[in-house]
Amino acid sequence: EAARALIRDHERRNQPEIVEFEAQQVLKAYGLPTPQTVLARSSDEAVAAAEEIGYPVVLKIASPDISHKSDVGGVKVNLGNATEVMKTFKEITARAQRLRRDAYIAGCLVQEMAPPGVxxxxxxxxxxxxxxxxxxxxxxxxxxxxxxxxxxxxxxxxxxxxxxxxxxxxxxxxxxxxxxxxxxxxxxxxxxxxxxxxxxxxxxxxxxxxxxxxxxxxxxxxxxxxxxxxx
Ligand code: ADP
Ligand code: MG
CATH class of the missing domain: 3.30.470.20 (ATP-grasp fold, B domain)
Structure with missing residues (x-):
């Protein structure tokens, strides 16, 4: 049902691409195993989320208009402390907005980092x-x-x-x-x-x-x- 609502919403907005931060609910609805993930709208929220999840974390650009996040330098892994998270949130969102002027930037996903060797x-x-x-x-x-x-x-x-x-x-x-x-x-x-x-x-x-x-x-x-x- 979460999936159908999301799809209806995208059809209404004439937005064919469903990106990671939007699809999180669908993954949950299907019981898929996911890394712990929080949408942060500010660098302060990002730090709070990282403290909650535990370091190291990954930051990813969250924008309905950007589906290939790495293309805009929108993914940074292995962030180890609050200072890095704060700085990286600002860098990622600023760069994405510079490269995609018309994109709506919701913030960043803060995500649990997978263990090494996967x-x-x-x-x-x-x-x-x-x-x-x-x-x-x-x-x-x-x-x-x-x-x-x-x-x-x-x-x-x-x-x-x-x-x-x-x-x-x-x-x-x-x-x-x-x-x-x-x-x-x-x-x-x-x-x-x-x-x-x-x-x-x-x-x-x-x-x-x-x-x-x-x-x-x-x-x-x-x-x-x-x-x-x-x-
Ligand atoms: P893109 O939109 O560019 O495909 P991804 O979310 O796939 O962005 O992230 C790019 C890469 O970053 C992945 O292919 C993977 O190597 C690494 N990565 C992403 N999420 C995690 C994570 N939670 N833990 C460890 N590595 C990750
Ligand atoms: Mg990917």
Whole structure:
């Protein structure tokens, strides 16, 4: 229901892109594991949120008009204290406003930082006119573009499909763990894949959705960014 309300609101405003800070409610509604996240409207609010979450934190630009946050220098990770958070909030919001004059800047998301050593994967779907939603699973971060290492399956996915899709990529070994490393939590990834499949069926207005990155280690997988595009 949270998802439908958000979509109606975007359709009314003729705003096809749903960005991370707007989609937080949708993630919650679907029970997806997310890093603790607070929207801060001022640098003081950002510091208060960081103290609450605990350092280190990540700051991300929160604007309905900016869906690729890094393009405007809008993501800073590993902020370790109040002074850094204060300064970074001001830098991020000022730079975003300078680069995107017409953008409405709501503030910044203050987010719990994933532990070191996590792998980044991407889970998404694209709706095909003919075949319907096509689920994708791949290695995330800088590797997606270079390696084009992505597996596809048509929704709805069965549990077996989810089991397979996370093991079909060429970089499977990176997830399974190189010598002496523990494998990532594949079950947690499969669960997120299944939710994405359900989301694709529940929300026909969404033509494209992407969790990028999902951060995974041997313990758990969390959705650290999301964007959706309406038709
Ligand atoms: P963009 O809109 O540019 O895709 P993201 O939210 O995906 O912004 O952040 C960019 C990158 O920052 C991610 O790919 C990931 O490497 C890192 N990152 C984002 N959120 C976190 C987090 N909570 N913990 C650790 N790293 C993160
Ligand atoms: Mg991202």
């Amino acid at each position: 792998r980044e994967v991407i889970i998404g779907f694209k709706r095909d006119e003919q075949f319907g939603p096509m689920l994708m699973f791949g290695l995330g971060g800088i590797y997606v573009e270079i390696m084009k290492d992505i597996a596809f399956k048509l929704a709805p996915l069965s549990k077996q499909d989810a089991f397979e899709i996370v093991r079909e990529i060429k970089s499977y070994m990176l997830l399974k763990g190189l010598k002496g490393e523990q494998p990532v939590n594949f079950t947690a990834l499969e669960e997120i894949v299944m939710v994405m499949s359900r989301l694709a069926l529940d929300l026909p207005q969404v033509v494209e959705a992407e969790f990028n990155p999902v951060l995974v280690n041997h313990e758990r997988a969390i959705v650290a960014d999301v964007r959706m595009t309406l038709r």
